[in-house]
Amino acid sequence: MSTYLSHLTVLEHSASSYPDTPVFRVPRSDISTGQVHDWSSITYSQFKDDVEFTARYWRQILESDGVPEHSVIGLWLPGMTYQDVLHIYGLSRAGYVPQLFSIRLPNPDVVLELLKKAGSKALILDSQFQSSTASFPLPVHLAVKKQDMASFQYDLPPIRSTSNPDKAVFIFHTSGSTSGSPKLVPCNSRWLDAIVAKAKVTSTPISPCKQDVSVWMGSMCHIAQTFMLIGALQHGSCVIQPTKIGFSSEELVDMIHRCQLNRLNQFSTFLSIHLRNSRQNRKLLGYLQSLDQILISGLSLPQEDEDWAYKNGLNMKNLFGSTECGAMLLSMGGKGRDAPLLRPIPGTYYGFLPIDADTQIESGHKTSAQMLELVILSTSGDCPDASLRGNDGHFHTGDLFQEIMPGSYAFRGRNDDWIKSENSLRCDTKAIEDNIRATCGDLIQECIVVGTGRPSPALFVEPAPGVDHGKLKRDIIRKTRQFHSRRYLHEQITNPNLIVVVPSGSLPRTATKGNIRRKAVEEAYQAELDKIYASLQ
Incomplete structure (x- = not known):
């Protein structure tokens, strides 16, 4: 009978194997300036003890609420x-099942x-969120710091691998909204066991003779950092908690100096900031070159940044993943031309299935090369819950690739209207466009939503004849307010500055059907978009 590993069995083994090794470095900052004056260490044994102390506290609190073991418990936390x-x-x-909510989903309804x-x-x-949940018809508790938790004596059951x-x-939850709400992504022990195995491969130390030290990648309420922490724990590695996800280049250097950071895990949008800074700062470039690995994920790096990074000897690897499956593909790395190409992580069972020519053209992929959709087969341990699979029993990601070399792939976008935002969360542009056409159809002739790699989307509008441009922006915000209130922050258009009014028929279109080309709009108006987003910071 098979047994399935979990994040808890990993922690149990690691706390036994590396009891006095630091697992976290946490910043201690000056209250007045916000500057980090040192990074405190938390050992594996302390982490395990703190987890068990927290478990006993919440077990007692929830039992007093009449909540039975194995219940689902919501957690609405920053995760940082x-x-x-x-x-x-x-x-x-x-003994509970955490349901993890991002603070980027601010609507209590x-x-x-x-x-x-x-x-x-x-x-x-x-x-x-305390005031907005006062009327919730279930027990609601504030997250509390460990020092504020009462000590309860409760015998926790031993941690065992499950056979179920x-x-x-x-x-x-999916990182983008569908029909006004994210979808549930239920995860079982078979799926988590596959995540443990994939994370172990992904986080294998580059230099076995020293401890790997990486940095928090994102919120623990999303899959990326959950995955990376499970990987780090299996190798006795250390994870630094930064002051914010988009930490400065100065903080990066400080982490290298004082915490011995040797492995930078970061979403591409934030890495690009360090790459740009390093072009003017040779010292920063030297620090980036000294890292054992720079693991990028989320959006693809701009080609110019990628070429520059490889040319300057940065040890980069690309990780491709999703909420539903965790990491799926990992690049080869190294110095050759095939360094950026992606391959399935060992132990997985994936298909790369051709899409038909009509779909390829409609998706905006004008190439004779065959586009392949990544499909997670039902036999793969990381294939998500049946509620998320297609009629054939497999999970269709909608992500498109080209096979550049046998078994090696390059990402070529998506087979739908979804884009990825700055922090690699997803946004359904078509849903926004459809809502605008439904609510503001008398005010506009055409519209398109853009914003790949941006903090939030922007709307380009070709107005109806005679419509006042300033009033049009205000009317769109007013008429779509309810629609956007239900969406993640990275999906919302609530600022009139994010609406760009352009002359009728001026947006670039396809030659055949006359559809507006999203990527072409982003490229044509890049300078204007840069100014808009810079003004909103």
Whole structure:
């Protein structure tokens, strides 16, 4: 009978193998300036003890609410601190199933709907959401720091690998909204076991003679950092908590100096900032060149940045993943021309299936090369829940690739109207466009939503004849306010500065059907978009 590993069995083994080794470095900052004056260490044994202390606390609190073991419990947290990790791992250790909400989903009505869909029995949340959840019809508790938790004596059951592949372990949510709400992404022990195996491969140390030190990649309420932490734990590595996700180049250098950072895991948008800075700062470039690995994920790096990074000897690898499956493809790395090409992580079972010619043209891919959709086969351990699969039983990602060399692929965009934002979360542009046409059809002739790699989307509008441009922007914001209020922050257009009014018929279109070309609009108006987003910072 098969047994399935989990984040808890990984922690148990690592705390035994590396008890006095630091697992986290946490910043201690000056209250007045915000400057980090040192980075404190938390060892593996302390982490395990803190998880169990947190588990006992919440087990007692939830039992007093009448919440039974194995219940789903909502967690609405930033996911960026050690304390957030303790809540996630502590709830799992206490025998519950965490349902993880991003703080980028600020609408309490949508959160309550998702809690009900998942059958959650309670919600633990950050203080910023306390007032908006006062009327929730289930127990609601504030997340608390460990030093503020009461000590409860409760005998936790021993951690064991489960033999039940269908046992629920987590509930994530898709990073973009469909029909006004994210979808549930239920995760079972079979899926988590596959995540553990893939994370181990992805996080294998480059230099076995020293401890790997990486940095937080994103919120623990999203899959990327959850995946990377599971990988780090298996190798006795250390993870630094930065002051923010888009940390400065100065903070990067400080982490290299004082925390011995040797492995930078970062979304491409944020890495590009360091690459641009290093063009004017040879010292920073030297630090980037000294890293054992720079692991990028999310959006593809701009070609100019990628070429410059390889030319200057940066040890880069590209990781391709999704909420539903975690990491799926990993580049070869190295110095050759094939360094950026992606391959499936060993132990997975994927298909690269041709899309038909009509779909290829409609998607804007004007090339004679065959486009292939990445499909996660049902036999692959990381194939997500049946509710997310297609009619054929497999999970169709919608992500398109070209096979450049046998078994090696280059990403070529998506087979739909979704784009990825600055922090690699997804946004359904067609849903926004359809809403604008439905609510503002008398005011506009045509519209297109852009914003790949940006903090939020922007709208280009060709107005109806005689419409006042300034009033048009205000009317669009007013008429679409309710629609956007239900969406993630990275999907919202709530600022009139993010609406660009252009002359009728001026937006670039396809020659055959006359559809507006999203990528061409982004390229043609890049300078104007740069100014708009810079003004909003």
